[in-house]
Amino acid sequence: MKTEIREAILQHQETIIEHWTTELDKFRTEDNLQSITKKVYENTNREFIDKLFLTVQNGQEDVHQELIQYAERLIQLGWPLNYITRGLQEFRKVTVETISKSGVSYNNSIEFFQEFENWLDGIVNVLVNEYSGSWENTVFLQKMALKELSAPLIPVFDKISVMPLIGTIDTERAKLIMENLLDGVIEHRSEVVLIDITGVPVVDTMVAHHIIQASEAVRLVGAKCILVGIRPEIAQTIVNLGIDLRKFPTKSTLKKGIESALELTKREIVQIDE
Known part of the structure; x- marks a missing residue:
């Protein structure tokens, strides 16, 4: 991500976090996350948004392993993949709206949003692939276990x-x-x-x-x-x-x-x- 784009996003970090957190709170009431305590949900949201902004600041390559470890913890705790995808969708929407309303001047606004989209797509690939790989492995192991137990002589x-x-x-x-x-x-x-x-x-x-x-x-x-x-x-x-x-x-x-x-x-x- 180019320096100008990174700085524009970091400049409005607090506004983006505030709006993103509000949207994620709505998500908890709509889906199957009601069993999670408010404090745990808020802490997880904060860690999620911190990872995203850490990636904005340092680049995806430097934070790649941290993203994977974060996804692994969510998987182990049983958080749905939908939480990740909804969180990233809301981050995209809130960031674009905030930057658009801020009046930040940039040489080419189309290039700005294209670069941002490409960057976010990379984050999506890392987190979703980690989830998919973990679930596929879990399903495979469960399937093998069921086969072993399904028809014993x-x-x-x-x-x-x-x-x-x-x-x-x-x-x-x-x-x-x-x-x-x-x-x-x-x-x-x-x-x-x-x-x-x-x-x-x-x-x-x-x-x-x-x-x-x-x-x-x-x-x-x-x-x-x-x-x-x-x-x-x-x-x-x-x-x-x-x-x-x-x-x-x-x-x-x-x-x-x-x-x-x-x-x-x-x-x-x-x-x-x-």
Whole structure:
């Protein structure tokens, strides 16, 4: 930013800060920042505007790392990206209005505002990119964690494993279920696998198709599959949709499924008299 432009902005610093702070106070009442105390909000606003004017005074390159650290702190505290973008928009508007009304003479007013816009765009890129990168990384880690937990195959007895399914099953998750199921059967040397759909809210044609595919895949690797957790409403839906589940056994509860699995592996639960 040219020296003349920098000096013009710094000359009206207090006026810009006053108007900007007033606009940001309105923003707090309009959006999801009401839970933040007034003092914390005011301190954060003050730090935000101080960083902006520090960048005006010293240049973006010298304050680049401080901007990134400021954005990182906001991200860690859970402040929305909208706070950053709204703050920068208001800074642009207030600064342009203040300079326009001040009557500051400059050789080329168009060049003045173009340079200011270019400078502010650089600030926007730094802060928004930091936010975007952080959230993308967070979403990626959460997605990986959910994948690891979404379809585990759990060995409950020798040669008997259970895969509890919870939540909605889409095509991507069905692929993951298939992979975990087949890998788990081989790893645990399972002869019987129980797929528990107690936690699946809706079983439609697509979900049933994925379950049937999983059952067929288990059969091809030498194991048997039992579908458990058939609630009355799920049974009615399956019948109404005309879904054929006769190819593999079904049980209403996990307990009954385990009893059947023990029978298939030539074992049973017996009560011992004391």
